[in-house]
Amino acid sequence: MPLASILKRTYLKFSKQTDGPFVGFYLYAMKYIVITDVDFLKTVLIRDFDKFHDRGVYHNEKDDPLTNSLATIEGQKWKNLRQKLTPTFTSVKMKSMFSTVLNVGDEMIRVVDEKLSSSSQTLEVTDLVSRFTSDVIGICVFGLECNSLRDPKAEFVQMG
Structure with missing residues (x-):
């Protein structure tokens, strides 16, 4: 049985009980904890995030x-x-980046519309999303207008 199924079954079984905010068990000598209380989950993921950094993900x-x-x-x-x-x-920096990301998104919509209107071109989504990401990183982190959505051979993309 996949681990995700075991964790889901455990959560469903113990989420209605009020014995505590989590339940723990061993599986093949590995310790697992399933959090069953939303408030405790917020504590772990937000307030005490720095104490729960080893999550066992590949x-x-x-x-x-x-x-x-x-x-x-x-x-x-x-x-x-x-x-x-x-x-x-920080929340202030993220709010200031939001409009910039929206502008790059609008440019991506225009590029997709142009490519779809010309019936001879195939739309390579993986490449387009990669260039979108490059443009967002370039402008938000470095303050550079990369324009890789329009120019796949843009210098920033080539260097990246």
Whole structure:
């Protein structure tokens, strides 16, 4: 039985009980905790997030570098990365970035419309989303107008 099914069954069985905000169990000598209370979940994920950084999610930096992200890495490496990223994503900064991301999204809509109106071109969505991400990162992080949505060979994309 997949682990997700076991966790779901455990949650459904114990979520209606009021013995505590979570239930724990062992599965093949591994400890698991299933949080059953929404308020306790908020405490873990928001207020005490820095104490629950080892989540046991697969990551292999060497062979699969895309799995090496803030959501998967553990220990001191996670703490160092979070320390670096936290000042970048304050609520004030996120609010100021929102309109910029919307503008890049509007540009993406215009590019998609143009490509769909010309029947001879195939729309490669993976590449388009990648260029959208590059434009958002370029303008939000570096303040650069990359224009990679219009120019797939833009310098920022090539360097990235």
